[in-house]
Amino acid sequence: SMDIYNFLITNHGIAMIFFFLMPVLIGGFGNYFLPFFLGLDDLLLPRLNSFSLWLMIPSFFYMELSLYYGCGVGWTMYPPLSILESSGIGVDYLMFSLHLAGVSSLIGSINFISTIMSRISFTTSIIIWAYLFTSVLLLLSLPVLAAGITMLLFDRNFGTAFFEPTGGGDPLLFQHLFWFFGHPEVYVLILPGFGIVSHICMMLSNNDSSFGYYGLICAMASIVCLGSVVWAHHMFMVGLDSLTALFFSSVTMIIGIPTGIKVFSWLYMLNSCGTRVSDPxxxxxxxxxxxxxxxxxxxxxxxxxxxxxxxxxxxxxxAHFHYVLSLGSYSSVIIMLVWWWPFVIGYSLN
Known part of the structure; x- marks a missing residue:
């Protein structure tokens, strides 16, 4: 039915981002390999690390509970639909699930930053820098999402009117809060992939360091800075004035420059004499x-x-969103598994 389709679409986006890509690409791979690349036995704050993992279990449970009760407001949870009582208790469960997942990610980010800053240098792998920038982005953006969904919960359950037009609220405020988190989140999910691909390109080309090492670091830093101030390009249709639209449009286009630097650096490394075409x-x-x-x-x-x-x-x-995330980030997960699988289990792939 149409309702079940909406329930599945809503949970699909949340599940893929918060319960697959972030735990596997950031939490899982980062936990396993950051100490290895930094020459440490473990992350700096192991108890916080454990707490971060255990928080994901009730978070996943509440997400599944929201699917059972029904939450068909879309993965962006735009008001006024999401603040209607008729949208069901599943919406409250989903927001509570996001709160727990967000706290888990914040704790993991603090742990990663502490660990990386204790040993980082300009000779460490690009992967380390990628995880540092990813963790910084998470620390900047996740509290804003938490504020937005907390205000939604208050509108739904406690009679406030942050996003309720009849009470003097503004639904567009939630769009600003959500996309201030939502756009950096795209880079959170793709930056570890950038680090993985940069490192493996270096290994395939039989070089001691990545081509354009400092350029790759500066490109990632630029993506972090620019990606944090372009959230309103998701909102061109809400009636932004022309100067505001021009700013967000221009800065978004500028992000193509550091991204291009990374792509051409990868191609240069792959084109070197050490690369074997037979390597899967x-x-x-x-x-x-x-x-x-x-x-x-x-x-x-x-x-x-x-x-x-x-x-x-x-x-x-x-299509654009899924080319970047579903096909970009997910490909980097497979690349990670193919390349480091022998290291993890001790047996090579045949």
Whole structure:
């Protein structure tokens, strides 16, 4: 039925981001390999690390509970639909689940930053820098999401009117809060992939360090800084004035420059004499670059406030988002498994 479809679509987005990509790509891989790359026995705060893991269990339980009771407000949870009592108790369970997952991610980020800052230098792997920038982005953006969904919970259960127009609230405020988290979250999910691909490209080319090492670090730092101030390009259709739309459109396009630096650095490393065409991980990386470039090009098209009027709420936006996340981040998970699987279990793939 239509309701069940909406329930599944809502939980699909939340589950893929908070209960697959973040625990596997950031929490799982980061926990296993950060101490290895930094020459440590364990992360700096092991008890916090354990607490972060255990928080994911009740968080996942409440997310499944929201699916059972029904939560069909979309993964962005826009008001006024999400503040209607008729939308069901499943919405409250989903928001509580996000709170727990957010606290888990914040604790993990603090642990990662503490561990990395204790041993980082300009000779460490690009992966370490990628996880540092990822953790900083999480610390900056997750509290804003927590504030937004807390205000939603208060609107739903305690009679406040933060987002209720009839009470003097503004539904657009939630869009600003959500996308201030939502856009950096895209980079949170792709930056570890950038680090993984950069490191493996270096290994495939038989070099001691990545080509353009400092350029790659500066590119990631630029992506973090610029990616934190472009949230309103998701909101061109809400009636932004022309100067505001021009700012967000221009800065979004500028992000293509550091991204291009990374892509060309990868291609240069893959083109070196040490690369073997018979290596299967090479083709996974080529696929990652190809799919990510398609996602990036469609993103540049969407960054134009004029073109966004045509593309808004179409499958073009869905395709762009999934090329970057579903095909980009997920490819980096597979690349990670293929490359480090022998190291993890002690047996090589045949």
């Amino acid at each position: 991980v090479l083709w996974w990386i080529v696929g990652f670059i190809f799919l990510f470039v398609i996602g990036g090009v469609t993103g540049v098209a969407l960054s134009s406030s004029a073109l966004d009027i045509l593309f808004h709420d179409t499958w073009f936006v869905v």
